[in-house]
Amino acid sequence: MASGHDVSRGASRQALRWKEVRELSRHRTLAFIRQPEAVFWVFAFPMVLAAVLGFAFQSGEPAKSHIALLEGAHANRLLERLTADERVELTRFPDVAAAERALRSGKVDLFLTDPAASPPALRLDPVRAEAESARLRVLVALGELDEDALALDTVEEKGSRYVDFLFPGLLGMNLMGTGLWAIGFAIAELRQRKILKRLLVTPMRKSSFLASFLVSRLFFLVLELVLLTAFGFWVLDVPLRGSIVLFALVSLLGATAFAGLGLLCASRVKTIEGVSGMLNLVMMPMWLGSGVFFSYERFPDAVQPLLRALPLTALNDALRELMLDGSGVRDILPEVLVLALWLVVPFVVALRVFRWS
Amino acid sequence: MRPVPAALALSARSLVKRFDDLTAVDGLDLDVHAGTCLALLGPNGAGKTTTIEMLEGLTQPTSGSIEVLGLQWNGSANAIRERIGVQLQDTKLQEKITTFETLRLFQSFYDAVRPIDEVLEMVGMTEKRGARVETLSGGQHQRLTLACALVGRPELLFLDEPTTGLDPQARRRVWEIVETFKTEGGTVLLTTHYMEEAQRLADRVVIVDAGRVIAEGTPSEVIAGLEAESIVELFPAGGTAERLADDALLVLPGVREVRREGSGVTLVVTDTQASVGALLAHLGEVGVALESLQTHAPTLEDVFMDLTGKHLRDG
Numbered sequence: 099m100a101s102g103h104d105v106s107r108g109a110s111r112q113a114l115r116w117k118e119v120r121e122l123s124r125h126r127t128l129a130f131i132r133q134p135e136a137v138f139w140v141f142a143f144p145m146v147l148a149a150v151l152g153f154a155f156q157s158g159e160p161a162k163s164h165i166a167l168l169e170g171a172h173a174n175r176l177l178e179r180l181t182a183d184e185r186v187e188l189t190r191f192p193d194v195a196a197a198e199r200a201l202r203s204g205k206v207d208l209f210l211t212d213p214a215a216s217p218p219a220l221r222l223d224p225v226r227a228e229a230e231s232a233r234l235r236v237l238v239a240l241g242e243l244d245e246d247a248l249a250l251d252t253v254e255e256k257g258s259r260y261v262d263f264l265f266p267g268l269l270g271m272n273l274m275g276t277g278l279w280a281i282g283f284a285i286a287e288l289r290q291r292k293i294l295k296r297l298l299v300t301p302m303r304k305s306s307f308l309a310s311f312l313v314s315r316l317f318f319l320v321l322e323l324v325l326l327t328a329f330g331f332w333v334l335d336v337p338l339r340g341s342i343v344l345f346a347l348v349s350l351l352g353a354t355a356f357a358g359l360g361l362l363c364a365s366r367v368k369t370i371e372g373v374s375g376m377l378n379l380v381m382m383p384m385w386l387g388s389g390v391f392f393s394y395e396r397f398p399d400a401v402q403p404l405l406r407a408l409p410l411t412a413l414n415d416a417l418r419e420l421m422l423d424g425s426g427v428r429d430i431l432p433e434v435l436v437l438a439l440w441l442v443v444p445f446v447v448a449l450r451v452f453r454w455s
Numbered sequence: 456m457r458p459v460p461a462a463l464a465l466s467a468r469s470l471v472k473r474f475d476d477l478t479a480v481d482g483l484d485l486d487v488h489a490g491t492c493l494a495l496l497g498p499n500g501a502g503k504t505t506t507i508e509m510l511e512g513l514t515q516p517t518s519g520s521i522e523v524l525g526l527q528w529n530g531s532a533n534a535i536r537e538r539i540g541v542q543l544q545d546t547k548l549q550e551k552i553t554t555f556e557t558l559r560l561f562q563s564f565y566d567a568v569r570p571i572d573e574v575l576e577m578v579g580m581t582e583k584r585g586a587r588v589e590t591l592s593g594g595q596h597q598r599l600t601l602a603c604a605l606v607g608r609p610e611l612l613f614l615d616e617p618t619t620g621l622d623p624q625a626r627r628r629v630w631e632i633v634e635t636f637k638t639e640g641g642t643v644l645l646t647t648h649y650m651e652e653a654q655r656l657a658d659r660v661v662i663v664d665a666g667r668v669i670a671e672g673t674p675s676e677v678i679a680g681l682e683a684e685s686i687v688e689l690f691p692a693g694g695t696a697e698r699l700a701d702d703a704l705l706v707l708p709g710v711r712e713v714r715r716e717g718s719g720v721t722l723v724v725t726d727t728q729a730s731v732g733a734l735l736a737h738l739g740e741v742g743v744a745l746e747s748l749q750t751h752a753p754t755l756e757d758v759f760m761d762l763t764g765k766h767l768r769d770g
């Protein structure tokens with residue numbers, strides 16, 4: 099090459115790297131936002147999900163207990179008391195078989211076989227939590243149980259409703275999904291289209307290529323976080339009691355950890371189908387076991403340490419503590435450490451096993 | 456004869472590539488002089504892509520040495536990449552990105568670059584500047600990947616089957632682009648199944664089969680190696696073909712070789728006039744009616760047929 103190029107090589111190299119990171123990031127970002135369906139799943143879907151679930155569980159009215167009764171079961175004074183109870187809804191069935199069917203399919207929570215007996219004869223599925231509360235309500239309504247003994251202390255305070263529990267979990271789940279998909283899917287696509295191979299015969303630095311994924315991920319993370327958190331804050335009334343800076347940092351840490359995991363998942367797979375299966379396999383245990391929709395403490399003690407070691411569990415716990423309890427950095431240190439480990443290990447492994455061609 | 460250029464843009468010695476028990480490239484030597492075009496010609500599975508990808512530094516050779524623009528892949532990889540342009544056999548560019556955006560991305564990797572509008576002009580895609588890749592035709596997509604190879608101002612261009620799957624007109628446009636690049640002093644290594652392509656673009660051809668070089672030289676040298684004046688193809692009318700015996704045809708004056716394919720018979724002849732005259736007389740004697748008879752000057756395809764008994768491409 100002409101020696102004229104070499105004079106300012108040092109400076110121009112540096113400028114060139116910025117330029118290639120910028121162009122690669124732009125390419126990434128455009129390729130994403132020009133796919134409306136991808137934008138929907140990343141931004142609109144979690145909001146819709148949070149809204150639907152949030153509103154469904156938000157209303158002040160407790161869910162009613164559905165009680166099955168046989169037609170013609172003679173009305174007595176006790177039964178009137180049951181009918182008067184707002185928390186109970188009675189359904190009449192023509193015969194025992196029909197009532198049993200309704201009980202089995204969960205249409206009713208409890209089948210009152212003989213309301214006049216003392217204690218009243220009833221059938222229920224003890225595994226279902228709704229059945230237990232239905233039994234208590236029936237016993238109270240029929241005067242078999244003293245209401246005071248139940249000492250109901252209603253949770254309506256902001257920050258302790260189901261939606262408050264749910265929202266940080268949805269946020270965490272979303273950061274996981276977008277992190278894994280954005281990186282894993284994009285890389286598998288580039289490989290399948292042979293673009294990765296094509297880039298390899300250019301002087302592009304591999305570090306620029308990887309950096310561009312982090313840049314475009316960061317860009318969307320900010321959007322995602324601001325939009326979803328604002329939605330939670332203004333629409334669902336979910337509090338953010340801890341430091342907002344800490345909240346942003348933890349989200350960033352979580353998002354980056356999932357990006358690294360996405361990179362690892364995509365480091366060898368050749369096709370989009372391959373990476374889809376792999377990502378679902380990775381996400382499945384966390385959807386269930388990381389306390390998104392219900393607390394993971396319901397799982398047996400033996401698996402608790404395992405669940406706590408999952409990145410989504412750590413992220414969800416940290417987000418919940420920050421949003422709901424207003425915890426400081428010390429309280430969430432264990433979770434931060436788990437996330438940091440999930441950031442470093444997959445990233446290092448991914449860089450080692452990554453196949454460019 | 457053209458003067459032999461001094462510098463070698465590309466050279467490979469005893470190149471071997473094995474995949475498990477299959478030897479895809481089996482001791483290949485290649486030299487491409489700066490400013491010339493070399494065509495690697497061969498049928499499917501001959502090892503063309505494997506060879507070109509080793510030269511591009513994408514595939515590690517099992518053994519052998521490669522020098523690109525006087526540099527070795529080991530140690531000077533980025534210096535080489537800065538100076539070469541590559542079109543892979545089948546890259547599918549990102550669909551949602553426009554022509555211009557794609558070129559701007561590739562341009563950002565290089566030190567010395569060609570302005571995007573100039574590249575678009577070169578490949579005749581100026582009107583498609585703002586079009587998304589998903590809206591481009593096959594030929595346009597192919598020209599865009601060619602443009603991506605040109606935007607870094609390469610000295611050496613690698614093209615792996617640049618015109619496969621294109622219609623004749625689109626093919627000709629690609630040829631013109633490659634010719635423009637050559638007139639500007641560029642060096643080209645291309646692979647192809649099409650002998651017309653090699654004959655038109657290449658200063659030298661290397662014919663490979665099963666990973667080995669079976670003939671090489673300028674197109675006319677390679678064709679001269681066939682030692683034939685023309686190729687005669689005849690199709691006997693239905694039912695009379697079996698009256699023609701290969702032995703009887705071979706002893707006709709000027710006939711060097713006889714090949715059969717389906718109902719057709721192909722003769723490689725050294726003296727067209729004598730052979731065709733004797734052939735027609737022989738056909739009359741044995742009572743063979745002709746459906747058609749054609750003669751043509753030998754091509755690279757005929758050389759390939761002669762050497763391997765196979766076609767470069769089917770159909």
Ligand SMILES: Nc1ncnc2c1ncn2[C@@H]1O[C@H](COP(=O)(O)OP(=O)(O)OP(=O)(O)O)[C@@H](O)[C@H]1O
Binds near residue numbers: 499504544
């Ligand atoms: N990664 C690989 N693993 C195993 N075998 C391979 C691999 N790549 C190529 N081959 C084999 O090596 C041989 C040469 O393949 P190559 O792609 O180089 O042929 P080609 O001349 O480019 O053919 P085509 O005209 O079809 O593109 C083929 O038999 C192919 O199956």
Ligand SMILES: [Mg+2]
Binds near residue numbers: 503504505615
């Ligand atoms: Mg090939």
